[in-house]
Amino acid sequence: QQQVKQSPQSLIVQKGGISIINCAYENTAFDYFPWYQQFPGKGPALLIAIRPDVSEKKEGRFTISFNKSAKQFSLHIMDSQPGDSATYFCAASISGNQFYFGTGTSLTVIP
C-alpha cells in the first residue's frame, strides 16, 4: 500500500515556467514532509521540508504548500531552469522514524 501518492509521474516545463508536483497522504500521524531532488546516478538530496503547523514554506525558488485538511502537499519550483531537471520525491514521516516516499516525478525543463 502506497502511503504517499505522488503525481505527475513526469513533467515537462519551459524554462522560466512554474513546475508543480503534488503529493497526498492518508496517515494523519505524519508530522514531517520533506522533498528530495535526485540527479541520475546520485543519491537523493534534501531540498526543502515542512511540518504541518505551517501552510507554506519558501526557500529561494522552491515553495512547499501544505493543506492539512486535504492531506495534500505540493512543491512549486518558480522560474524553472534546465538545471532543475531531475527526479523529485516527496516523503512523509512520523517523528523522523521510517520515511515513506512517493514514486517520484521526473522533471524536464526545456530551454
Add this chain to the structure above:
Amino acid sequence: GAGVSQSPSNKVTEKGKDVELRCDPISGHTALYWYRQRLGQGLEFLIYFQGNSAPDKSGLPSDRFSAERTGESVSTLTIQRTQQEDSAVYLCASSFHRGFKSYFGPGTRLTVT
C-alpha cells in the same frame, strides 16, 4: 565535510550468491536508514537504526535480507541467496537524530545475473 559513503558503488553477482553492502554514515549521526530503489521507482524503506535501540526491520522484504550496525558507526546490509529481483540501487541515509534532515549516500547499484 565527509558525507555518507557507500561501498561498493557497483556490484554484479550471480544469482544465489550472497552480497554485503556497506554504509559509512556521517560521524555523530545516530539514525541510519537503508532503502531500495528499483529502476524508475520510488524509494522502498528497508530498515532503520536509531542509536542502540532495536532496529525497525519492518521493511525487509524477506528473511534473505539482514542488516547490522555497530553502535553509531558502519552498517552492513547483507542479501543472501540473491535473486534477480534484488537488482536495484541500495541507498543508505543518516541523520543526526531520528530523521528530519537525512543525508543520502550515492548508493550501491546491485545487478544479479
